[in-house]
Amino acid sequence: MASRPELQAPPEIFYNDDEARKYTSSSRIIDIQAKLSERALELLALPDDDVPRLLLDIGCGSGLSGETLTEHGHHWIGLDISGSMLNVALEREAEGDLILGDMGQGLGVRPGVIDGAISISAVQWLCNADRSSHEPRLRLKAFFGSLYRCLARGARAVLQVYPENLAQRELILGSAMRAGFSGGVVVDFPHSTKTRKEFLVLTCGPASLSSATPQAKGEDGESCSDDEDISGDEENQSVLVSDRHRPRKKHKLNKKVKGKEWVMEKKEKMRRKGNTVPADSKYTARKRKTRF
Ligand SMILES: C[S@@+](CC[C@H](N)C(=O)[O-])C[C@H]1O[C@@H](n2cnc3c(N)ncnc32)[C@H](O)[C@@H]1O
Numbered sequence: 001m002a003s004r005p006e007l008q009a010p011p012e013i014f015y016n017d018d019e020a021r022k023y024t025s026s027s028r029i030i031d032i033q034a035k036l037s038e039r040a041l042e043l044l045a046l047p048d049d050d051v052p053r054l055l056l057d058i059g060c061g062s063g064l065s066g067e068t069l070t071e072h073g074h075h076w077i078g079l080d081i082s083g084s085m086l087n088v089a090l091e092r093e094a095e096g097d098l099i100l101g102d103m104g105q106g107l108g109v110r111p112g113v114i115d116g117a118i119s120i121s122a123v124q125w126l127c128n129a130d131r132s133s134h135e136p137r138l139r140l141k142a143f144f145g146s147l148y149r150c151l152a153r154g155a156r157a158v159l160q161v162y163p164e165n166l167a168q169r170e171l172i173l174g175s176a177m178r179a180g181f182s183g184g185v186v187v188d189f190p191h192s193t194k195t196r197k198e199f200l201v202l203t204c205g206p207a208s209l210s211s212a213t214p215q216a217k218g219e220d221g222e223s224c225s226d227d228e229d230i231s232g233d234e235e236n237q238s239v240l241v242s243d244r245h246r247p248r249k250k251h252k253l254n255k256k257v258k259g260k261e262w263v264m265e266k267k268e269k270m271r272r273k274g275n276t277v278p279a280d281s282k283y284t285a286r287k288r289k290t291r292f
Contacts, residue, residue, distance in 0.1 A: 004162075004164065006124060006125050006127070006128045006164075007128070010128075010130035010131075011081050011082055011125050012081045012082050012083070014082075015061070015082035015084055015085045016082075016084050017084045017087075019084070020061075020062055020082065020084040020085045020087070020088045021088060023061070023062065023085075024061075024062040024064065024088050024092070029064070030064055033064040033065055033120055033121070034064065034067070034068055036065070036120045036121070036160050036197065037064070037065040037067075037068035037069070037118065037120055038068055039160070039188065039197070039199065039217075040065075040118040040119075040120060040158040040159075040160055040199065041068060041069065041072060041118065041158075043156075043158040043186060043199055043201050043214055044116045044118065044156050044158050045156060045214070046115070046116055050073070052073050052074050052075055053074050053075070053115035053116060054074070054075050054076070054077070054113065054114055054115050055069050055074050055075070055076045055077075055114065055115060055116045055117060055118065056076065056077050056078075056079070056107070056109065056114050056116070056117035056118070056147075056150070056157075057069060057076050057077070057078040057079070057096060057117075057118055057119070057120075058079055058103055058107070058117060058118070058119035058122060058123070058147070058159070059079070059080055059081075059103065059119050059120070059121070059122020059123065059125070060076075060078025060079060060080050060085075060086075060089065060094075060096065060098070061080055061082070061085040061089070061122075062085045062086075062088035062089045062092060062094075063078065063088075063089035063092055063094030063096065064120075065118060065120040066078050066089070066094050066095070066096045067094070069096070069118070070094075070095040070096070075095075075096070076095070076096040076097075077096055077097045077098075077099065077109065077114075078094070078096040078097070078098050078099065079098075079099040079100075079101050079103060079107060080098070080099075080100065080101075081100070081101065081102045081103070083100055086098050086100055103122070103123075103126065103143045104126050104134070104139030104140075104142060104143055105139075105142055106142045106143065106145070106146035107143070107146040107147060107150055108146070109146070109150035110150065111149045111150055112149070112150070112151070112152050112153070113150060113152070114150045114151050114152065114155065115151075115152055115155055116151070116155050116156050116157065116158075117147060117151065117155075117156075117157040117158070117159075118157070118158050118159070118160075119157070119158075119159040119160065119161075120160045121160060121161075121162060122159075122161075123143070123159050123161045123172060123200075124161045124162045124163050124164065124168065124172070126139050126140050126143060126172075127140075127163070127164065127168045127171060127172070136171065137171070137175070140171065140172060140175035141175055141178070141179070143175075144175050144176050144178070144179035144181065145179050147179070148179045148180050148181060148204055151204040152204070153204055153205055154203065154204060154205055155203075155204050156183075156201065156202060156203050156204070157181070157200075157202045157204070158199055158200070158201050158202070159199065159200040159202070160197060160198065160199050161198055161199075161200060162198070163198070169185070169198070172200065173185060173200060176200060176202050180204070180205070181202035181203060181204060182202070182203050182205065182206055183200065183201045183202040183203050183213060184200075184201065184213040185198055185199065185200055185201070185213070186198070186199045186201050186213060186214055186215075186216045187199075187216050188216050188217040188218055189217060189218035190216065190218065191218070192218065195218070201213055201214060258285075259285065260284065260285040262285075263284060263285035264280065264284070264285070267280070267284075
């Protein structure tokens with residue numbers, strides 16, 4: 001079994017000139033990335049109105065996933081940390097606007113302008129600490145926070161990921177939920193070791209009917225080819241579909257309320273001590289709104 005690329009070197013080093021070229025000239029990889037991008041676009045569930053949307057491709061690499069977005073008539077902005085991958089994207093005349101950047105430091109895109117985001121085989125890289133200054137939890141927080149901000153309200157992000165284990169999957173999903181997303185994980189072909197694919201399907205905003213997690217493929221015996229694994233070692237975890245939303249801040253219950261009588265007594269005490277105390281008025285000890 002091939003070792004996971006994330007364990008071999010940081011992404012900007014692993015995807016050097018040689019690897020970028022090898023990656024982009026493999027017909028097997030081209031085929032798999034195209035299928036994954038098609039599925040991500042399907043799960044994005046954009047309105048069926050032939051209107052081109054502005055989409056984000058996170059970890060766009062050499063533009064294989066972006067090509068699918070172009071074929072469907074959308075505009076896209078691609079972000080990647082590997083200059084070599086982006087150079088190949090330029091050579092291939094990818095239609096998207098390309099940004100050289102680290103998603104772990106935030107996306108740097110204007111708030112609320114993106115109609116949808118996809119990411120194919122990239123986000124699991126954030127679970128690795130490549131430098132002493134890297135803390136995966138904080139990098140995921142920066143990533144999901146900026147993704148949430150740049151998406152239009154109600155827009156979706158579909159992230160196809162290869163988590164190494166259950167802990168990584170929970171780390172990624174938990175970070176997304178804490179950023180405010182609702183949604184969950186769709187696992188296609190859960191019973192196939194090789195074809196099994198996981199998609200985080202996230203909606204920007206609280207859970208609603210439109211943010212319900214879509215149906216996975218392959219659970220009803222739908223056929224799949226078993227030669228699609230390019231992720232390296234993969235554990236065959238059970239299907240995980242969750243639908244959570246950001247927990248409300250906990251309010252302290254049974255907190256003893258200090259009423260007007262208590263406030264007046266306290267003010268009187270302060271006056272007796274010689275302190276300057278505001279005069280009593282109709283606003284003294286009035287009830288305030290508990291939240292905005
Ligand atoms: C397997 S490739 C996928 C590329 C493209 N999405 C495709 O479908 O062909 C993973 C990509 O994620 C990028 N990547 C990994 N970590 C990243 C980070 N922190 N910020 C931006 N891109 C990153 C890598 O440079 C690489 O191009």
